[in-house]
Structures are given as C-alpha cells and as structure tokens.
Amino acid sequence: MIELKNVTKSYDNNKIIVDKLNLKIEKGEFIVLIGESGCGKTTTMKMINRLIEPTTGKIYIEGKDIMSMDPIELRRKIGYVIQKVGLFPHMTVGQNIELIPMLQKWDKAKRKARAMELLDLVDLPANEYYNRYPNELSGGQQQRVGVIRALAANPNIILMDEPFSALDPLTREQLQKALLKLQDELQKTIIFVTHDMDEAIKLGDKIAVMKDGKILQYDTPEQILKNPKDDFVEYFVGKNRLWKSPEMLFARDIMNKKVATISIKRSHAHAIELMKEKGVNTLVVLDTESSKPQQPLGIVRKKDLKLNEKHSAKIKDIMHTDLITVPESMNMVDVLNLMAEQQLKNVFVIDDNKNLSGIITQSSILNVITEVVTD
Amino acid sequence: MSLNSQTNFFEFLSYRADEIIRLLFEHIQITGFAVLLAILIGVPIGIFITRKEKCANIIIGIANIFQTLPSLALFGLIIPFLGIGITPSIFVLFLYALLPIIKNTYIGINSVDPSIIEAGKGMGMKSSQILRMVELPLALPMIMGGIRISTVINIGTATIASLIGAGGLGDLIFKGISMNDSYLTLAGAIPTSLLAIGADTLLGMIENALVPKGIAKVQRDG
Numbered sequence: 129m130i131e132l133k134n135v136t137k138s139y140d141n142n143k144i145i146v147d148k149l150n151l152k153i154e155k156g157e158f159i160v161l162i163g164e165s166g167c168g169k170t171t172t173m174k175m176i177n178r179l180i181e182p183t184t185g186k187i188y189i190e191g192k193d194i195m196s197m198d199p200i201e202l203r204r205k206i207g208y209v210i211q212k213v214g215l216f217p218h219m220t221v222g223q224n225i226e227l228i229p230m231l232q233k234w235d236k237a238k239r240k241a242r243a244m245e246l247l248d249l250v251d252l253p254a255n256e257y258y259n260r261y262p263n264e265l266s267g268g269q270q271q272r273v274g275v276i277r278a279l280a281a282n283p284n285i286i287l288m289d290e291p292f293s294a295l296d297p298l299t300r301e302q303l304q305k306a307l308l309k310l311q312d313e314l315q316k317t318i319i320f321v322t323h324d325m326d327e328a329i330k331l332g333d334k335i336a337v338m339k340d341g342k343i344l345q346y347d348t349p350e351q352i353l354k355n356p357k358d359d360f361v362e363y364f365v366g367k368n369r370l371w372k373s374p375e376m377l378f379a380r381d382i383m384n385k386k387v388a389t390i391s392i393k394r395s396h397a398h399a400i401e402l403m404k405e406k407g408v409n410t411l412v413v414l415d416t417e418s419s420k421p422q423q424p425l426g427i428v429r430k431k432d433l434k435l436n437e438k439h440s441a442k443i444k445d446i447m448h449t450d451l452i453t454v455p456e457s458m459n460m461v462d463v464l465n466l467m468a469e470q471q472l473k474n475v476f477v478i479d480d481n482k483n484l485s486g487i488i489t490q491s492s493i494l495n496v497i498t499e500v501v502t503d
Numbered sequence: 504m505s506l507n508s509q510t511n512f513f514e515f516l517s518y519r520a521d522e523i524i525r526l527l528f529e530h531i532q533i534t535g536f537a538v539l540l541a542i543l544i545g546v547p548i549g550i551f552i553t554r555k556e557k558c559a560n561i562i563i564g565i566a567n568i569f570q571t572l573p574s575l576a577l578f579g580l581i582i583p584f585l586g587i588g589i590t591p592s593i594f595v596l597f598l599y600a601l602l603p604i605i606k607n608t609y610i611g612i613n614s615v616d617p618s619i620i621e622a623g624k625g626m627g628m629k630s631s632q633i634l635r636m637v638e639l640p641l642a643l644p645m646i647m648g649g650i651r652i653s654t655v656i657n658i659g660t661a662t663i664a665s666l667i668g669a670g671g672l673g674d675l676i677f678k679g680i681s682m683n684d685s686y687l688t689l690a691g692a693i694p695t696s697l698l699a700i701g702a703d704t705l706l707g708m709i710e711n712a713l714v715p716k717g718i719a720k721v722q723r724d725g
Contacts, residue, residue, distance in 0.1 A: 179625055203627030214622025218640045218715030227636075228626050261717035278626070287625070 129155050130176060130285065130317065135185035137171050137341075145171045147341035148185070155284070158311055158318045160332035162325065163364075168341040169321045173287050176319060177206045189285070204228060207278030207286035207316075211294055213270045215262040221247070221273050222258040228281045246276035249313070250306055268299035272306065279314070288320045292327065304330055325365060329353070329373050337361050350376050379463055380456040382496045383477045383486030391417045392425055396441040399428050412476060412484060413447045421483035424476055426451050453478045456485060460496075463488060515686045523675070527694050530671035533664065534657040537593045541600035541653055546646065548601075549608025550634065559609060566602035574599065574660045578667050592661070592669030599660055600653035607649025611642030640715050647710040651703055658699040662691070672698075 130153040137146040146168040153159050161169040174180040175187060178199045187194045194202055215224050225243040226234075234242075244254040250272040262270055271291060278286055292300045304327065311318065322328055328335045329349040336346040337360075345357040353376050356362035390399055390411040399411060409430045414422045426447035433446070453476045454463055467475060467488075474489040516523065552559040569577065577595050585591035615638050623633045639646075665673025675691030678684070 177625060179621070200627050200629055203625060206627075208622065208625030210618060210622055210625070212616070212618035214616070214618040214620075216619060216623070216637055216717075218637075218717045220717070227628075231628065231632065263717060274622075 129153065129188075129190060130319075131188045132172070132175075133186045133188070135172070135175060135182045135187060137168070137175065137180060138183050145341055146175070146182070149341065149343060151336065151343060151346065153317060153319065155317055156315045158331060158333045159320065160328040160335045161319065161321045161338060162323060162328045162335055163338035164323065167338040169338050170289055171341075172338070173289060173319055173321050176285070177203045177208060177287055179203075204232065204281060205283050205285065207281075207283045209271075209274050209278045209286065209288040209291045211290040213262075213267075213274040215270055215273060215277070217262050219261075220258065221252075221260050221262065221265070224262065224273060225277045225280050227277070232281060242280060243276075246279060247273075249310065250276055266299075267295055268303060271295065271303060275303075275307065275310070279310075279316075283316070285317045285319070288318065290322055291320075293322065293324065300327075307331065326373075329376065337364060349373075350378075354381070374460045374464075377460040377496065378456065379454050379458045379460075379477045379488060380485070382460055382463070382492055383456075383488045384492040385486045387412055387476070387484060387487045389414045389484075390428065390443060391415070392442075392444045392447070394443050396433060396443070396446065399443060400433055403430055403433075410474065412451075412487070413443055414484070421479070421481065421485075423482050424451055424453065424478070424484045425449065427476075451476060454488070456480075460493075464493070512686055512689070516690060519690055523672075523690055523694060526670065526672050526674055526691070527698065530658070530661055530673075530695070530698065533589065533593055533669055533671055534596060534654065534661045537596035537657055537661075538600050538650065538654050540593070540597045541604050542650060544597075545601050545604030545649075546608050549605045549646075550612060552605070552609055553612045563602070563606060563609070566605050569598040570602040574663050575666070578664065582667060587668040589669055592664035592667055596657050596661060596664060600657050603649040603652040603656070604646070605649075607645045607652075608642065611645025611649075612638050614645070615641045641718060644710065644714050644718070647706065647713070651706045651710075654702050654706060655699050658695060658702060662695055 132149055132151040135146055135149045136144065138144045149172060161172060163169045171180055175182050178194060181195070216227070219227070222240070222243050225246060226239040229239040229242060243258065247254040247257055252269060252272055257265070262273070265273065274291065292303050295303065308331065320331060332349055334346060335349055335352050336343045337352065338344065339360055345352060345361050352361065353365060353373065356365050388402065388406045388408045388411050390402055390413055392413050392415055402411060403409065411428050412424045413426045413428060414424060416422065426449040428443060428447045432448070452470060452472060454466065456477055456479055463475065466472070474487055476484060477486040477488060479485045548562060552562050574595070577598070581591045581595055585594060619637060619641070620633060623637050628636070661669065661671050662673030662676055665671055665677055672691040672695045676688050676695070679686070679688030679691060
C-alpha cells in the first residue's frame with residue numbers, strides 16, 4: 129500500500145507544484161493520475177520513487193516512510209516507465225531488460241530466463257528480439273521493452289509517466305491492451321500518469337483528477353463519468369465522454385424503473401385491461417400486487433392473450449416463464465448484444481436479490497442516447 | 504626535380520634511415536605521452552564539469568586560452584619556468600591537447616538524451632553506474648573525436664617543440680631549413696605528415712572497435 133500524507137512540493141518557497149496532497153493506493157490497484165500539464169501529476173508520481181523529494185509531508189510504502197529508505201534500494205523495488213522510453217541504445221534488448229537484475233547480482237541464467245519470459249509476455253518472440261538493438265525496433269516495440277524492463281526485477285509497484293502518449297493511436301491501443309493483460313496476470317500496484325481521459329477510463333481502477341497540485345476527485349472511472357464532483361472535473365471529463373464509453377453505462381442506468389406488472393392470481397381479462405390502460409404489450413408477472421420487491425415469475429404478451437380467448441383463464445396458465453433477465457451491473461454493450469442476439473424488444477433487470485428492478489426497452493435505450501448526446 | 508634527383512632522395516633516405524626512424528619514435532613518444540596525459544586529466548575534468556555546470560565555462564575558458572596562444576609563443580613563455588628539453592615540450596603539448604579532450608568529453612556527456620539518464624536513475628542505477636555504463640559509452644564517439652583532434656594537432660606542434668630541444672622529426676625539418684637542404688626538410692616533413700595521417704586512421708579504427716554496436720548503427724542510419 130502506498131500512502132501520501134499532506135505532501136507538498138514547492139520551489140523557492142513560492143511556486144507550489146503539489147499542494148497538501150493526500151492519496152491512498154491499495155495493493156494491486158491501477159491508479160491513473162490525470163490533469164492538464166502543470167497540474168502536478170508527474171511531480172506527484174516522481175515523489176514516490178524520490179526522483180523528486182517532497183518539501184513537506186510524508187510518503188509511506190507498506191507503512192514505511194520512504195525518506196528513511198536508501199533511494200537506490202527504493203527505486204529498484206519500483207518499476208519506472210517514461211514517455212520517451214529511455215532504452216539504452218548501446219545495449220541489446222536483452223541487456224536492457226537484464227540491467228537491474230544484473231546490478232542485483234542475479235546469476236546469468238536466471239536473468240536471461242527472466243528476460244525471455246517477459247519478452248514472450250508482451251508478444252515479442254524472445255529468439256527474435258533478445259539480441260536486437262533498440263534502434264532496430266519500432267516505437268511500439270521499444271515501449272513494450274520499456275515496460276518489461278521495469279518489470280524485470282519483479283517490483284510490486286510500477287510508475288508510468290505518460291508511457292503511450294508519443295505513440296500513434298493504433299499502437300497506443302495495442303499497448304494499452306497488452307498492459308491490461310499484463311496487469312491481469314501480475315497484479316502490480318500501478319501509478320499511471322496521463323492527460324488522456326479515454327486512456328484513464330480504459331486502464332484505471334481509480335482515477336485521480338488533479339488541478340493546481342490538488343486532487344479534485346479520486347474515484348472509479350464510472351463515478352468520475354457519472355458524478356463529476358465539480359465543473360472542472362465535468363469539463364475535463366467532457367460532456368460526451370459517457371457516450372464514448374458505453375461500457376461505463378450499466379443496466380441500472382438505462383432501465384426504466386416503472387414496469388407494468390400483474391399478479392399471478394389475476395385473469396386473462398384483467399391482463400387485457402391493464403395493457404390497454406398502461407399502453408404496453410407485455411406485463412411482468414409477480415406473486416402479489418404489492419409494491420415490495422419481488423422476483424419476476426414470468427411475462428404475458430399481448431399476442432398470447434389473443435390466442436387464448438378464454439377470458440377466464442388464469443395468468444399462471446398463460447404466462448411464459450422463460451423470462452430473460454440481466455443483472456443491474458451488466459454494461460450497456462453487453463445488454464445491446466444480448467438483445468440483438470436473442471432478438472428481444474425488451475429485457476428485465478433484476479437486482480442482487482433477483483428481485484425485479486426495471487425494464488430495458490428499445491425506447492429506454494433511445495432515451496439514454498438522447499440525453500447523453502444532446503446534453 | 505628531375506628523375507635523377509628523386510633517386511638521390513631515396514638514396515638519401517636510406518642513408519639517413521636510422522636517424523629518421525629514431526627521430527620518428529622520439530616524435531611518437533613525445534606526442535603520445537602528451538596526449539595520454541591529456542586524456543588522463545582531460546576526460547575526468549570533462550566529466551567533472553558536466554556535474555558542476557558553474558565550473559564548465561571557467562575551465563573551458565582557461566583551456567581555450569592555451570589553445571589560442573600561438574604555439575611558438577607558448578614554448579617561449581614556458582622556458583623561464585621549465586627550461587628547455589623534453590619535459591617543457593611535453594607540458595606545452597599536453598596543454599594543447601587538453602581543450603579538445605575536455606570540450607568533447609563535456610559535450611559528449613551532455614548530449615546523452617536526458618530521458619535515458621532519467622530512465623537509468625528511475626530504475627535505481629547509482630550515478631557512478633550511470634556514468635560508467637551509460638554516459639561514457641554513449642559519449643565515446645565524441646570523446647574519441649577529441650582525442651583524434653588532439654593527436655593530430657600535437658604531431659604537428661611537436662615539430663615546433665624541437666626548437667626548445669624536444670627532439671623528434673622537427674629536428675630534421677629545422678636543420679634542413681637552416682642548411683637550405685630540401686632533402687633534409689622533406690625527410691622530416693614527410694614522415695610527420697604520414698604519422699599524422701596514420702595516427703588518425705589508427706584512432707579511427709580503435710574508435711570503431713570501441714563504439715558500441717547499437718549507437719554505431721544509429722549514426723549510420725542518421
């Protein structure tokens with residue numbers, strides 16, 4: 129765990145870069161520091177490996193004050209990746225990766241095995257790339273090497289300073305995916321600096337939006353998108369951002385909470401009445417009429433009622449029980465895929481207790497789109 | 504010059520061969536020693552002033568003064584302090600060799616991409632490790648360039664040092680001039696020129712062998 133307590137960095141006692149900043153990062157979390165240039169995000173990150181030392185305040189890693197540690201030892205426990213990659217041009221890819229293990233006196237076979245393993249992990253076949261020089265690689269390949277070089281000595285923490293921002297969009301996306309894949313496997317604590325909100329949303333477990341050396345909001349990407357704390361965060365996130373990230377919209381955000389329901393004890397005739405009254409084609413069947421949360425038992429459709437002209441028939445005999453439901457936490461992309469695959473006009477949303485919580489219809493989706501796009 | 508006189512010149516050379524070879528080695532010794540001294544002192548000074556930027560201008564300024572003074576004047580200035588002979592000659596040649604080596608070391612190290620240094624530092628390399636494993640190898644082509652310039656300048660200037668008793672091929676040149684003997688002058692001048700060209704070529708080969716493969720390629724591409 130990393131903890132920054134009241135950390136301030138100022139130069140010449142007047143220019144404050146980081147201002148009484150507090151930040152807690154749990155083990156294994158992927159944190160993104162984001163803000164405009166000069167907001168102090170890079171300075172904040174560099175204070176964690178003491179490339180910059182705080183003017184006041186304390187930084188703890190696993191409860192230990194980093195100012196009491198040897199900076200060289202500290203840095204060797206923290207991987208470091210920078211925008212300009214900074215591979216040593218006079219060393220081969222293998223030598224670059226093995227440098228810190230070598231300085232830590234790992235034996236040669238162990239270092240080499242580690243380098244080979246890491247190269248394969250980022251899809252650079254070790255046989256082909258181990259002996260190449262950095263200038264024989266493309267920018268994207270160089271940064272892959274930059275990332276695994278930071279991982280070589282197996283640090284628990286990785287600092288990344290805009291590592292992908294100099295790459296073309298296609299390569300950037302590939303590297304973002306590769307990084308997420310690595311993170312799934314390795315579960316490092318990552319502090320990632322960027323000014324690109326798309327990147328932050330894609331990668332971060334949590335995002336810290338910074339301005340003037342302070343953190344304005346430190347939250348999950350979903351919360352930052354849906355509930356920006358103030359005008360700056362909202363402006364920085366961008367109004368249409370939510371729409372660009374449909375995976376951040378969940379069933380609970382797009383569902384209509386008013387669902388036309390009917391008790392299982394009612395009759396065919398009553399169902400027709402209800403449909404007319406509410407102007408709907410489907411009714412969800414519940415156990416009782418009361419408004420307490422209940423599990424949906426099935427649905428009745430208008431066309432079922434027409435086939436079944438016996439008005440005295442009970443709902444439980446005509447309802448369909450093969451009701452398709454989705455959890456509240458399913459994201460919009462998955463909901464749309466499901467509806468397209470199953471050719472559904474609507475799906476029902478259930479909460480954690482399997483109780484009915486809403487309905488997603490084509491019109492409720494259209495409403496969300498209208499709201500987000502025209503806002 | 505007629506064909507006849509050319510044959511005579513070669514006869515002259517073979518007649519004087521022992522002396523020419525002795526003076527050639529003397530020449531190599533003086534310049535070699537001066538350049539070696541300049542490397543041993545100039546490279547560390549060059550490194551030092553990349554760490555203490557404030558000193559850089561002062562030290563390069565001082566080295567510049569020695570470089571600007573006419574060599575003959577500098578030899579003259581040194582006689583009251585060190586007298587004549589090999590020691591003052593080597594000392595003056597050393598001063599001449601110093602500037603290109605200091606300056607090129609300084610520029611070479613300063614022109615290493617700061618992001619490479621930052622990466623090394625951030626990874627947990629000590630500054631001595633960064634210097635030894637990163638900065639010096641990357642600055643090597645530049646430093647070798649300085650050494651080559653110093654060596655070539657010194658081989659030329661060393662001929663003048665013969666005026667204060669350094670010996671070397673300058674002896675033949677000046678003797679030839681004073682005796683109006685062009686064979687004698689050429690017997691000093693031609694080996695001096697060949698020595699300069701040879702030394703530059705040799706150092707170029709050493710440079711190619713020492714400069715790491717990765718950066719050699721960059722230079723070829725760029």
